Amino acid sequence: EAGVTQSPTHLIKTRGQQATLRCSPISGHTSVYWYQQALGLGLQFLLWYDEGEERNRGNFPPRFSGRQFPNYSSELNVNALELEDSALYLCASSFWGTGEGSPLHFGNGTRLTVT
Amino acid sequence: AQTVTQSQPEMSVQEAETVTLSCTYDTSESDYYLFWYKQPPSRQMILVIRQEAYKQQNATENRFSVNFQKAAKSFSLKISDSQLGDAAMYFCAYETSGSRLTFGEGTQLTVNP
Numbered sequence: 001e002a003g004v005t006q007s008p009t010h011l012i013k014t015r016g017q018q019a020t021l022r023c024s025p026i027s028g029h030t031s032v033y034w035y036q037q038a039l040g041l042g043l044q045f046l047l048w049y050d051e052g053e054e055r056n057r058g059n060f061p062p063r064f065s066g067r068q069f070p071n072y073s074s075e076l077n078v079n080a081l082e083l084e085d086s087a088l089y090l091c092a093s094s095f096w097g098t099g100e101g102s103p104l105h106f107g108n109g110t111r112l113t114v115t
Numbered sequence: 116a117q118t119v120t121q122s123q124p125e126m127s128v129q130e131a132e133t134v135t136l137s138c139t140y141d142t143s144e145s146d147y148y149l150f151w152y153k154q155p156p157s158r159q160m161i162l163v164i165r166q167e168a169y170k171q172q173n174a175t176e177n178r179f180s181v182n183f184q185k186a187a188k189s190f191s192l193k194i195s196d197s198q199l200g201d202a203a204m205y206f207c208a209y210e211t212s213g214s215r216l217t218f219g220e221g222t223q224l225t226v227n228p
Contacts, residue, residue: 033215042206043160043218056215088158101148101167104216106160 002027004107006091012113013081021076021110025093031055032074033094033104034066038087046089049074081114088112117142119209121219128197129227135182136192136222138207144168147211149183149190153203154221160206166190194224202226 005024013019025032034046045058049068057064063079072093078085088111092104118141128134140149151163166174166183173181178198182191194201207219 035218042220045215045217048215058215090158090160092160101165101210103150103162103165104160105162106152108157108159 004091004093004105006089006107006110008110009108010111010113012115014115015081015083017081019078019081019085019112021078021089021091021112022073023076023091023093023107024073025091026105029093029095029105030072031094031096031102032068032072033092034074034076035090035092036060036087037090037109038084043090047076078112083114086112086114117144117209117211117214117217119207119217119219121205121207121222123222124220125223125225127225127227128194130199131196133193133195134197134224136194136205136207136224138190138192138219140188140190140207140209142188142209142211144211147209149181150208150210150216151179151181151190151192152206152208152218153201154206155200155203163205164192197226199226199228 007022031050035043048056052068066076068074088109090109092106094102096102120139147168149166152160154160164176178195180193204221206221210216
């Protein structure tokens, strides 16, 4: 069984540009989550998608957005990049939605560097 | 809002010995789930162990076990017979119905040969 896959592995952008990060969940999983892990910090919840709809978002500005496609893969877009957006972005998927105790399966992350 | 606190930013243990990582959480809910995840240098978060709050019995997974104290809102992870491959960042996490998974700040575990 293929795990959660994320692309690209690394992404370097300059301030003000836009970044697009991609995630493919485990086959059969309909829920996709995005987390930001800044250096030295824990994981901060960004977005949760289920069945193509945004179900919940964390305390992040609107320039962080995303979507989920019919095949349940997901895209995270970050507009007007700022230096503090530099972080590891982790995608996770689960069979059930959040709150049901279903463990999350994580990808290896995309390291975004904003210069 | 639920919070998860890991008071030990770093811990170290000798190979083959036992180490305990601490975690406390704050909630008004009676039914919830608790997790420990590990993040090795490869960056991928891996589930270590899961505990359902309504179960009094502490979860165990091979060398990993938890001490779940519901009244004290404490959820510590014990690693027995530590191995070099256990070296990683360990995150405690909490989830309840209707909420997303909330992580603590993490504990960096070093295993010394």
